Amino acid sequence: MxxxxxxxxxxxxxxxxxxxxxxxxxxxxxxxxxxxxxxxxxxxxxxxxxxxxxxxxxxxxxxxxxxxxxxxxxxxxxxxxxxxxxxxxxxxxxxxxxxxxxxxxxxxxxxxxxxxxxxxxxxxxxxxxxxxxxxxxxxxxxxxxxxxxxxxxxxxxxxxxxxxxxxxxxxxxxxxxxxxxxxxxxxxxxxxxxxxxxxxYRPNPESFINTFSPSRFDALAVTERIEQYMESRHPELLPAARDRRLSANFNILALLEQHDDVRYEDIKTRCWNLICRYRLRSLFNPKVRLKNKLGVLVSFLGRGAYRFLSKKTY
The missing domain is CATH 3.90.550.10 (Spore Coat Polysaccharide Biosynthesis Protein SpsA; Chain A)
Known part of the structure; x- marks a missing residue:
């Protein structure tokens, strides 16, 4: 049954x-x-x-x-x-x-x-x-x-x-x-x-994934937990876990760049620092999807360029 x-x-x-x-x-x-x-x-x-x-x-x-x-x-x-x-x-x-x-x-x-x-x-x-x-x-x-x-x-x-x-x-x-x-x-x-x-699956334009809410930040903690899990149990999947964490930080930073709210400056900085720390790994990993590689390339132009493009494309 x-x-x-x-x-x-x-x-x-x-x-x-x-x-x-x-x-x-x-x-x-x-x-x-x-x-x-x-x-x-x-x-x-x-x-x-x-x-x-x-x-x-x-x-x-x-x-x-x-x-x-x-x-x-x-x-x-x-x-x-x-x-x-x-x-x-x-x-x-x-x-x-x-x-x-x-x-x-x-x-x-x-x-x-x-x-x-x-x-x-x-x-x-x-x-x-x-x-x-x-x-x-x-x-x-x-x-x-x-x-x-x-x-x-x-x-x-x-x-x-x-x-x-x-x-x-x-x-x-x-x-x-x-x-x-x-x-x-x-x-x-x-x-x-x-x-x-x-x-x-019925798309809902009012769902939390399609709107801004601090609960979106849970993605950062979840992907960090996944990275820790893979590091301890399946180190061969650590590059995959780090790329997924990188992706989450890209998404959250792009979302926050739409909101000039000083309450989130610390989260923005943490996202940017992680992107800078992990980007080379993903850029040279052949398994990483093109979207993430493009995000990495944009990040090398600096945070100002990333902020500008985020507001144009997000």
Missing amino acids: ISVIVPAYNAEKYLAECLTSILGQSYRDIEVLLINDGSTDSTLAIATDFAHRDARLKIFTTGNRGVSCARNYGISQACGDWITFVDSDDKLLPDALMSLVAIAGKTSADIVIGKHTDADKDSLNKSGRYMMISPLEAMAQTLYQTGMIVPAVWGILYNKSVFTEDTLFVPEIRYEDLDIFYRLFENAGKIAVIPDIVYF
């Missing part, structure tokens, strides 16, 4: 569409764990109506503790051998779970990673194709941001065994997906990647 965990907070706008896509899956052996995270709108009423019509939907109401705590609670209540996550404003394509579980059965993979899209689709092309990669290669692909694996927890099927006390979501931080992916990969014996689009 697959346990589908759906954290929901004030999700009334798209929740019905989300639940319809899950309960309508061609793979029927599922339970849906909706974690109502202290919603104040009609989220609970919508979920209750669905639960009356389909006993596979279970509703749990918690205080407003955030998506990480909601996911952790869902994991603790899951009865399935497999776990997947769906955000309450997104949806699964009709054969998504069938495609993922078929590859899991064929390959004995502990994690099966599908593709996602932000273009609404009614069906997917079930290719039956897959590629097996090692946990270390999966980490490298994610850290180098090659596009093969996006550090998002949805659109992926996990064997429940990969979730341990050390691989739960860290509460009260943003970039929780980036913070957990390498720990989940560490616990996987085999990882399969499929080319099939299984997940529809």
Whole structure:
């Protein structure tokens, strides 16, 4: 059985569409764990109506503790051998779970990673194709941001065994997906990647990733933690971790250059100093993506030039 965990907070706008896509899956052996995270709108009423019509939907109401705590609670209540996550404003394509579980059965993979899209689709092309990669290669692909694996927890099927006390979501931080992916990969014996689009992601222009908030700075701490992890456990991945940390500092500095706020001068300086410290490593690393190399080249023109170009392009 697959346990589908759906954290929901004030999700009334798209929740019905989300639940319809899950309960309508061609793979029927599922339970849906909706974690109502202290919603104040009609989220609970919508979920209750669905639960009356389909006993596979279970509703749990918690205080407003955030998506990480909601996911952790869902994991603790899951009865399935497999776990997947769906955000309450997104949806699964009709054969998504069938495609993922078929590859899991064929390959004995502990994690099966599908593709996602932000273009609404009614069906997917079930290719039956897959590629097996090692946990270390999966980490490298994610850290180098090659596009093969996006550090998002949805659109992926996990064997429940990969979730341990050390691989739960860290509460009260943003970039929780980036913070957990390498720990989940560490616990996987085999990882399969499929080319099939299984997940529809709904872009939200008001989400924290598309707006300015001090919580964006969590990316700096998360990528520093990843670097420390790789340095102690997988030093061969240290260049990849440093490049990902460099990328986070590029992004935060570019964001802050749009805001002439003296409160953030110290963060700007720390970002710039790290960029100067790490840039040569990434410039001469053939695995680093072009976008990061261009950022490095611009940085050699000085902070003033970087500030000017950031305001023009960010």
